[in-house]
Amino acid sequence: MIKYPFLETGATIGVTAPSSGVPGELHKLLHSAMKSMEKKGFNIISGETAWTQDKAKSASAKKRAEEFNEMMINDNIQLIIPPWGGELLIEILEYIDFDNIQNKWVLGYSDISLLLLAITLKTGIATAHGTNLVDLRGEYSDDTTAMWQSVLATKERESILQHSSDRYQKEWQFDKPTPFIFNLTEQTYWKSTVSDKVKLQGRLLGGCIDTIRHLAGTPYGDVHNFEERHIKGDSVIWFLENCELSTTDLRRSLVQMKLSGWFDNCSGILFGRSSANTPVTNYTVEDVYIDLSEELQIPVLYDIDCGHVPPQITFINGAYAEIELDKGRGTVLQTFN
Incomplete structure (x- = not known):
């Protein structure tokens, strides 16, 4: 529980x-x-x-x-x-x-x-x-x-429903302050590796991949024990965001997480927008997402409202979630059970 x-x-x-x-x-x-x-x-x-x-x-x-x-x-x-x-x-x-x-x-x-x-x-x-x-x-x-x-x-x-944003902030514009801090100028559009219509269900876990990857293999990152003790029978939806990693470093991190068993019981992965994801030669972040999706045989959604490119949805670690993508728009329904 x-x-x-x-x-x-x-x-x-x-x-x-x-x-x-x-x-x-x-x-x-x-x-x-x-x-x-x-x-x-x-x-x-x-x-x-x-x-x-x-x-x-x-x-x-x-x-x-x-x-x-x-x-x-x-x-x-x-x-x-x-x-x-x-x-x-x-x-x-x-x-x-x-x-x-x-x-x-x-x-x-x-x-x-x-x-x-x-x-x-x-x-x-x-x-x-x-x-x-x-x-x-x-x-x-x-x-x-x-x-x-x-x-x-x-x-x-009880449950709480959140929607994808209308617009997001591409860059800080300190000479153009707004009453709500962010400069929301770019059209938000969620994407997927499999289809423009996706539905996911499972328990949410995640965070900034730059940092949480370092929990793998430690007593603080025992995903299997968490699954057995607290969410028996439910799959996991991972939400991740990249602050500073190149595409190859992101790929290495995801492989490590996979080899640590973090994705063994995973129904889908969400990636937030990022100003990083620097390509290495012609290896792009879209390539990373496709490789992961094909390996795990699960949908990968990306450019969602999470992380260092605001605004962001409030994701609850441990909550049961139903995620829907429909032609660029997304909803996140979280139930506290």
Whole structure:
């Protein structure tokens, strides 16, 4: 069984940086995000790590883990949202107190997805892959991003439906600020390796492939044990996004995941839009998707709303999902059972 947290109105958010903190020159972004959340009715408790950054991390591994562990057992905190991702979250895993993970939401993406996936695989508690805190600093959120709150306020045994975005952001335009942070200029169009109409069903697992691939073969990435203990009989739908990998590095990572058994019980794979996916000679990312789809004999959907090219749908690790693609448009129905 999967255990689902529930976000109540007026909840208190714990802000901690298990990966990168916010350097001094960007503190205004974090202040702005916190004020924005307070206007929405949330309370904020901030840790020290959110405000510090040196040598590619907010603090030492032990300090980062200690602050996260404290927020996890603090009954006054109902939701944990890091400021953003980073590079070296993997350093803290051995210090995380997985035996005392509480049934409360942790929300984020990028390097944070490593912690999210580890928590769900180790404990069976659902985690939320979606927006980070800094990108909630606008006057309001676009329709896709804004769904994070409704998703996290979904009750057990109920369902929540999300739709693909109308437009996405190709690049940051800091000289053209918008009330909802992102510059949504490009037409969203989901694609598939098999057909322009696809239906998938299964349990969601995933994150940023740059980071979660490093869980394979460790005690924090035991997918088979998770399947046996928590989702007996259900297949897995993987949602993945590529931050910085070339096509050959992406391919190597996917093969490693396959050889580790992560795709043994997989009904489909979703890939987010990416500004990376750099071709090597004439080996393109579409080639990667086709190779994977043919090897596993499953549909691969790509250019979906997930990851570093916003906006993004809020995907819940562990939730039962029905994914539909119909001529470029997508829907994600998640049921908390």
